[in-house]
Amino acid sequence: MEQAIRQAAERLGKSARAVALTGAGISVESGIPDFRSPGGLWSKYDPLEYGDIRSFRRNPGKVWRMLLDMDRLLRGAQPNPAHYALAQLEQGGILKGIVTQNVDSLHQRAGSRNVVEFHGHGRSARCDSCHRHFPREELDLGDLPPLCPCGGPIRPNFVFFGEGIPFEAQNEAFRMAERCDVLLVVGTSATVAPASHLPIIAKGRGAFIIEINPQESELTRTVTDIHIDQPAGRALPALVAAMGL
Incomplete structure (x- = not known):
């Protein structure tokens, strides 16, 4: 070697x-951990149920429970x-x-x-409706999903399955x-x-x-x-x- x-x-x-x-x-x-490895996110969450943009738009609060796990991992x-x-x-x-x-x-x-x-990255997020951007530190994650002033759900600035x-x-x-x-x-x-x-x-x-x-x-x-x-x-x-x- x-x-x-x-x-x-x-x-x-x-x-x-x-x-x-x-x-x-x-x-x-x-x-x-690699998402696909034992102990990775996809061993805990079905990627189609939690990682697809269509899943997020159907039930953003549910997907945000997985995103919180991911956020804690990345920030630590x-x-x-x-x-x-x-x-x-x-x-x-x-x-x-x-x-x-x-x-x-x-x-x-x-x-x-x-x-x-x-x-993409997890340093910031954006509204999935009006596309307004938010620094990660400004997100209120007490209630899920976090909402934009326009009422739309906020999502991280990374690519979900099903997105380009x-x-x-x-x-x-x-x-x-x-x-x-x-x-x-x-x-x-x-x-x-x-x-x-x-x-x-x-x-x-x-x-x-x-x-x-x-x-x-x-x-x-x-x-x-x-x-x-x-x-x-x-x-x-x-x-x-x-x-x-």
């Missing part, structure tokens, strides 16, 4: 436009060494940006600046995938569209793919050039150290 770290560090050191794509696996070490989490390592790569001029599928804001809290939040990816986030993510020369794929199996298209697009444009994932994914045997089969919290700091940052 040391050889894979050295090879990845060498390739990153020669890159001009490296980008990272991150998924749930990078935040597991921060205490946020702290960045881990993997998040800090990516921030160091950006600060060192190596990494030009991050596309994350996570809604936990841990990249920004670790110091990363150029972060595309593909599925925010237009600007999708455009920027695809632009970064098209232009990068190295793509770090960290903690994601990249099986859910449209995020799953990003490594394929990058590879098709000639990018070198470095995958950091303890298990093999659908990418490993198809587009990955180097697979580092370690948790992100070990692999990324080792990669930063190998680059002498």
